[in-house]
Amino acid sequence: MHTQLDTIPSLKGKVSDEEWQLRVDLAAAYRLIAHYGWDDLIFTHLSVRVPGPEHRFLINPFGAMFDEITASSLVKIDVHGEKVDDSPFPVNPAGFTIHSAIHEAREDAQCVMHTHTTEGVAVAAHSEGLLPISQQSLFPLSSLAYHDYEGIAVREDEKARLVSDLGTANYMILRNHGLLTCAPTVADALLAMFILQRSCEIQVAALAGNRPLTPVPQPIIDKIQSEGDKVTSSQGGLLAWPGLLRKLDRIDSSYRN
Template sequence: MDFSNKDVRSKVSEAEWETRVNLAACYRFAAHFKMTDLIYTHISAKVPGSDNHFLLNAFGLMWDEVQASNLVKITLDGEIVDDPTGLGFNQAGFVIHSAIHEARTDVHCVMHTHTAAGVGVSAQEHGLLPISQHAMRLTNNVAYHAYEGVALNLEERQRLVADIGDKMTLILSNHGLLTCGSTIREAFDYMYYLERACQIQIAALSGGAKLIIPSQEVAEGVAKSFARPGYQERKGEWKALLRMLDKMDPSYKT
């Protein structure tokens, strides 16, 4: 079923439409890589030119049904600005995403998942271990937030923001994973590698053998390698992913 709304594009700026297309693509990528939890969890993006508006998925659509024109535009106070499908948004998603968008001016996109591997690592007392290159690229960039129940309490936002600080990745204990990005591409990049690191950790621990854990110095060196000037700008994964998506199902752009 097509949930697109042809009127949306004519009502928004070119910058907002581009953000909508990239956000819809991000949902499709997450679905492709099996990061979904039915209609739950979210990816949000700030509306360009506005400090108070952000885009979120309509509550009731699967992630492979998200399109540029069916995203819900809401304010940081939870007021709906535009809801083409009439489905509204998930309150827990609003609580988590609005907290980050309001507190972090450097963050354009927030991505949150409930994958088996992510929740599994979030339930381990030692947290993410530096046992893979995927994990070590995130060295000193992972924060933790204690579980407080389903995120419906607006007061939790201040504690969540305090816990993530200036980091770009957050492990929500007994709950899942969260990543941020100055762009949608960057938020997805962090989530992809955090998710893979968690999958690797679950697999390594399941064998019962003693783990090889590199030194902190080595781990920090790996992180610096991925943060070297110009590296992120030269990466071509996002364009490659878009080519893949265009061949699979280009409806995300509508």
């Protein structure tokens, strides 16, 4: 990128307090995705909706590695993926196709995360999809959708089918493609992705063992959501989020710039 992300002037105080907090949280999420090794060079996206009637969103500057993204370098775009501010950084409108479809259709999907991890794509290639073979898998299975692969997701006509397949689910496996989570907050979407990703890692490892697997009975899967709320004291991702930010701050706090 021609402009260094860490040399741009801070937008703190130049945007609303709400937007600034979202910028810090989304930048943190990009750094965490990189920290856990879930990034795919500069590809895939995490997006969050900015409060207000204009339907504006924050997304990564295209070409930046996830571990160098900062709050001020995030680009504000419209529902078509076009820049609406004077950011010096480019965006990839085609990469926002999946995100814009979900943001438009789901008022609760304030944050949308999409990854191409090895384990996620591997499970997306399994004909059975995600198997109920771990405690971790039961949380996604309580709200999981699938979308068949139609090629690189850049066509407008695919949006309606993707939204229809997602329905009210908060987790999605894009067949032969990767993983997706959506939630009202960045913290909730990140926790959902952590659990979905870990479920896929366990499944790939279990299948590699070449031994019969023990599935969890359906009645237990059906009641896992209420039990999950107890695990997080009904705080969802917010329970782990402060600790994740402290972890990032110990490593490199420049995401806050």
